Amino acid sequence: MPYDRQLVSAVIERVIAQVERSAYRSHDPYDLLGSGPIVWLRARKSRALNAITTKEPSRKEKLIRAVVAPIYQSTYTWLAYRKLFGIRPVQHPKTMGLMMQGYLALYRAGGDTGLLDKAKQCASWLREHSDQLGFGHYCWGLPWVWPSEEQIPRFGPQSTISAVNGLAFMELFDATSERQYLDVARSVCDFYLNHLHIDRVADDKWAFSYTPYDKTHIINVNFHCAALLARVWEQTREQQYLDTLLKVCNFSIAEQRPDGAWHYSSALDGFVNAVDNTHTGDNLEYLTIIRRALAQDFPYESAYRKGIDYYLDHFMTADGAPRYTDTEIYPIESHPACQMLITLSVLAQVDARALPMARKLSDWVVENMMNKKRDKMYYRIYEGGRVDRNHSISWGDAWLVKALGLLLEAEARV
Numbered sequence: 001m002p003y004d005r006q007l008v009s010a011v012i013e014r015v016i017a018q019v020e021r022s023a024y025r026s027h028d029p030y031d032l033l034g035s036g037p038i039v040w041l042r043a044r045k046s047r048a049l050n051a052i053t054t055k056e057p058s059r060k061e062k063l064i065r066a067v068v069a070p071i072y073q074s075t076y077t078w079l080a081y082r083k084l085f086g087i088r089p090v091q092h093p094k095t096m097g098l099m100m101q102g103y104l105a106l107y108r109a110g111g112d113t114g115l116l117d118k119a120k121q122c123a124s125w126l127r128e129h130s131d132q133l134g135f136g137h138y139c140w141g142l143p144w145v146w147p148s149e150e151q152i153p154r155f156g157p158q159s160t161i162s163a164v165n166g167l168a169f170m171e172l173f174d175a176t177s178e179r180q181y182l183d184v185a186r187s188v189c190d191f192y193l194n195h196l197h198i199d200r201v202a203d204d205k206w207a208f209s210y211t212p213y214d215k216t217h218i219i220n221v222n223f224h225c226a227a228l229l230a231r232v233w234e235q236t237r238e239q240q241y242l243d244t245l246l247k248v249c250n251f252s253i254a255e256q257r258p259d260g261a262w263h264y265s266s267a268l269d270g271f272v273n274a275v276d277n278t279h280t281g282d283n284l285e286y287l288t289i290i291r292r293a294l295a296q297d298f299p300y301e302s303a304y305r306k307g308i309d310y311y312l313d314h315f316m317t318a319d320g321a322p323r324y325t326d327t328e329i330y331p332i333e334s335h336p337a338c339q340m341l342i343t344l345s346v347l348a349q350v351d352a353r354a355l356p357m358a359r360k361l362s363d364w365v366v367e368n369m370m371n372k373k374r375d376k377m378y379y380r381i382y383e384g385g386r387v388d389r390n391h392s393i394s395w396g397d398a399w400l401v402k403a404l405g406l407l408l409e410a411e412a413r414v
Helices: 005-021 036-043 047-053 059-072 075-084 093-110 113-128 159-176 179-195 219-236 239-254 277-297 301-314 334-347 354-368 393-413
Strands: 198-202 205-208
Touching: 005 093, 005 354, 005 393, 093 113, 093 159, 093 393, 113 159, 113 179, 159 179, 159 219, 179 219, 179 239, 205 219, 205 239, 219 239, 219 277, 239 277, 277 301, 277 334, 334 354, 334 393, 354 393
Parallel strands: none
Antiparallel strands: 198 205
8 A cells, every 4th residue: 555645644533533532541451450460460479470471481481471372362351351350441641641742743734723722631631630649740650550560559650651741741832832831841850850769870870760669770761751851951951951861861872782772671670671663762762852952962973873773774574564673573563563653753854764664654554553444553463463453542542643643744844
């Protein structure tokens, strides 16, 4: 199917209409992990559950997965489990930030003020549903318990969700010049500085924790936080924001491999898993934001270019499908697909290879990862062609609105 800009516009309209009809509510692939039985099993370090959920399975765990995968990867299993344990669709704060960014990209591409009004409505919801655990700053977390190594409570604020939303407020400030939106983004920056753990690994290398509850060293967390710090510094010129963003970028840049790739987490954690599409893509998306904010003072150009080269060379198949990692195609998943489309659209102004790849990817996604009405995304495609048709706005559709909005914005510049 050749690239069709009109079809892209039609798909966006259908997806937005479906999201709005749903009142921005849906299930999420990970809402099951916040259910009582899973939280209980994770707290007791269940070996059976770990075999399914671990990011680095042993050979034995891989065999267990192969046997039980048709059960736990079934659309109907998820539906039955949610019904049994009363897991209802929710309005996810990241959905609202992504939709804000999507509305604003479409507004910039076409000038429809109705889209600006919708972005403001999302902003109002986010302000009303911020800081539900009393940190004293704007911040957002998952609307369910997250049973990681350190259990994160419901609404426990996360750096990445807060960055997505903070950057959406900065885009709204750019569009309106209304100081209230800048103030929200600035408050998120202060949440980072006052409530995330900061590991001062060296004088010039710091690492933010993922949440106030852990002390991990996740590569993309630093770039998320630094991007928002850079955008707010660009407006306020507060030296603390600049000093901090450079130190946390220094840490994550130093974790880049010589070939340009990044693992998910730092070697300091002893947890250096696969080089995946999603996190490589958002490293580059947020580095692009930092680069734009710092302009001629951006000190990471060589690493940035190496990262782009690795990304463009390793994460798309010849027919336009998004790879899951740099070595594995499957599962093909909605979130990585959309993040790749976002990243390629953002890189269109930086690298001439990116826009043709974005067009090819959008064709593949619309043709292979959507329902017949083309108003919802499927969750996953597994090797062999089995499709998980579970639907999630927070994991798929909201990402797609942002992605296709940025693609049309990139097209408008051509």
